[in-house]
Amino acid sequence: MRSWMDTLRFAFQPVVNLATGGVAGLEVLARPETGDVLAEARRDARLDARLAVAAVRAAVRRETLLPLHVNVFAATLADLGGLAPLSEAVREAGRMPWEVTLDIGPPYAHVPHGGLLEAVAVLRDQGFRIGADGVGDGDVPLRLLTDLAPDLVKLDASLLGRRPAVRAMRTLCEELGALLSVEGVETEKQYAAAVSAGAQLAQGDLFAPPARLPAADVYVPPRLAGVVARPRSGPSVREFVRPAALLPVTASAGQVRSLLTGSPEVSGVLLVDRAGVPVRSVHRSRFLLSMSARYGHALYADRPAVKLGDPPRTVGVDATAWEVLDVVAVGGRDRTSDDVGVVDRRGRCVGVVRLADLVRALAESRVEEAAGLNPLTRLPGSDTITGEVDRRIADGRAFALSWLDVDHFKQVNDGAGFAAGDELIRSVGRTLQSAASGSARVGHIGGDDFLVLTDPEGLGPLAASVLDASWSAGGRPVTLSLATVVCAPGSVADHGQAAAWLAPLKKAAKALRGGSWVLGRAGLSGHEVLRGSRAAPVRPQPAVAEPGPG
Structure with missing residues (x-):
């Protein structure tokens, strides 16, 4: 049966x-x-x-x-x-x-x-x-x-x-x-x-x-315009992990040779101990060159492969691509093409990353970043800031999103000239950028408008850096308006909701006289006026009776 x-x-x-x-x-x-x-x-x-x-x-x-x-x-x-x-x-x-x-x-x-x-x-x-x-x-x-x-x-x-x-x-x-x-x-x-x-x-x-034979090739669609992974402080090494070719540290050179010759896609072998911790790294080209030299096979085939290996280069699973480059930069140039082992918290190998993958990804991110920079201030545009807002929302972090602009900027341009106006915008951008510390992000979204993303505790110093400064264009005094919405964890679902809470605060700031700063909180009505004063109401003049014919 x-x-x-x-x-x-x-x-x-x-x-x-x-x-x-x-x-x-x-x-x-x-x-x-x-x-x-x-x-x-x-x-x-x-x-x-x-x-x-x-x-x-x-x-x-x-x-x-x-x-x-x-x-x-x-x-x-x-x-x-x-x-x-x-x-x-x-x-x-x-x-x-x-x-x-x-x-x-x-x-x-x-x-x-x-x-x-x-x-x-x-x-x-x-x-x-x-x-x-x-x-x-x-x-x-x-x-x-x-x-x-x-x-x-x-x-x-x-x-x-x-x-x-x-x-x-x-x-x-x-x-x-x-x-x-x-x-x-x-x-x-x-x-x-x-x-x-x-x-x-x-x-x-x-x-x-699913197929009866393991697939060597797969279809991966091209990345669509505007479809990018969530921004982070350097791509995570997790995004580039490839399967590692592993052999026990006791493997002979002959066993390594059999693996490499039978698997042309494998660029190197990691020799690991019984716990899975990398002990030696065997680079494909250097190893096969040694084995193919005169008497190489006779000398090495039955000997432990560790004799032909190098100390492994490893990074943790939480490392960024930039940290991998730091690891690669240490040591001789002949090892720049070596795979870098990725290890978990116990030091066990979970895969490898290749330098070519990292360089390509970092180059693409730099090109995308450069394409999004404002040509006047060289600051990123709104997409960078809103993407970072979404990341902080997803991470459950509190943040403050601020909008800043120059009061009556059209009059500044008309009176002082566009060159003076451009220089004013560049100066404001430089001041914001130099005052932004830690995780603060500054973006120039066009014209005289800036977006600033900070932790709530970093608001005061950054606001003071621009509001306490004396600004002028072509000898004419200029003031700035600042509107801020503080978003506690869970108060907004995405950057669109944060922007919606910021919009009325911007209007309130522009309604004040002189340099102004208005602060509100997502989910709560009302706002605080931290700088500026309300414009005096215009009182209607009493009607004057026309003198009658007399």
């Missing part, structure tokens, strides 16, 4: 890195020819565990070196207290546990959370990475999600139309140190939304459908 294993096949779907367009891993999916094995596995923990083992072995038969994503039900882990057979299967395959992400899926409703968390702790100690699957389309409680502290959160593509929910999930992922992946991406519109939301990974039929 044939068992379900006789009719079970597996398909592979690529997990795509949205920054590099490369394949970051493969999800292994069970595809039974008859029956509903997954429904049975949901009820039978041991059957589900056998499916996970079979998935790893199926991937090994396809000789893929890519990291694997293996599905397992939450109830299975809670019932079994771990997956001992899976650990054994990974070892037998010659793979490392940290090359396998266990995508823990719903239902969670009747799963003992204590037992699940204990099982996850065991798997983490063994080196497996943990993913929370079906978020947004399942029943995972938020508290359990934070207790799991997954390395990866898989968000259902159906949530992409609900921007506040996606932003909140991205913020949570940043707090947990997790990557955000979107699954079920089928359209280019969904792809654009995933990029805008700041997701690092995605999968779906748009890139490549």
Whole structure:
């Protein structure tokens, strides 16, 4: 009698890195020819565990070196207290546990959370990475999600139309140190939304459908104009992580050579200890050159590969692209093309980044930034400031958004000339920029209008720098008006709402005489007048009787 294993096949779907367009891993999916094995596995923990083992072995038969994503039900882990057979299967395959992400899926409703968390702790100690699957389309409680502290959160593509929910999930992922992946991406519109939301990974039929053979190439749509990932202080290294080619530190030079010659896309190998910590880095070209030299194979083939390796260059998963460049800059020029290992909080390798990916991304960001600079002041435009506003909203941070302009600027231009007006605008911009410290951002949105984004506590010094100065153009005295809205966490949903609260404050500031500053708070009516005085009302003159004919 044939068992379900006789009719079970597996398909592979690529997990795509949205920054590099490369394949970051493969999800292994069970595809039974008859029956509903997954429904049975949901009820039978041991059957589900056998499916996970079979998935790893199926991937090994396809000789893929890519990291694997293996599905397992939450109830299975809670019932079994771990997956001992899976650990054994990974070892037998010659793979490392940290090359396998266990995508823990719903239902969670009747799963003992204590037992699940204990099982996850065991798997983490063994080196497996943990993913929370079906978020947004399942029943995972938020508290359990934070207790799991997954390395990866898989968000259902159906949530992409609900921007506040996606932003909140991205913020949570940043707090947990997790990557955000979107699954079920089928359209280019969904792809654009995933990029805008700041997701690092995605999968779906748009890139490549599940197939019996692991896909080497995937379709990645070109970035649409205006679709950029959320701005940050330098791109995160997480956006550029590629799968690492890993071998144990005990590997021989012959084993390294076999891996490199059989995988031309691999640029280097990291030799790791039993905990997954990089010990040596083997660069493809230098290694193969040594092996191909006269007597090279005879000298090195059976010797430990560490003899031909270099000290590894590593960065943490929270590093920025600029920090990677700092690491690359240290040492000899012959190592500038080496992969840089990316390590987690325990020092275990979770992938590598390539210098070419970083340089290209940083160059693109500089070009985009330069294109958005105002030609008069060389300050960024409104898009940069509003993008930063959205980031702070998503991060749950309080901020103050201010608008500043020159009073009666048309009269200044008409009376003093446009050259004097331009020089005044440049001077105001320089003063704002020099007064902006820390995380403050200054933007010139055109004409005599500026936007300033600061932390609430940084408002006073910056306001004083421009309002206490004596301004003039062509010998004529000039005053400035400043309007500020302070936004507490949760008071606005996006930069549009912040701007809507700022608009009436701007009008109120312009209604005051002299240099003025009006401050309001999002969600609260009224405002404070911190500088300036109200214009005296115009009193109607009494009517004078016309003298009658007399």
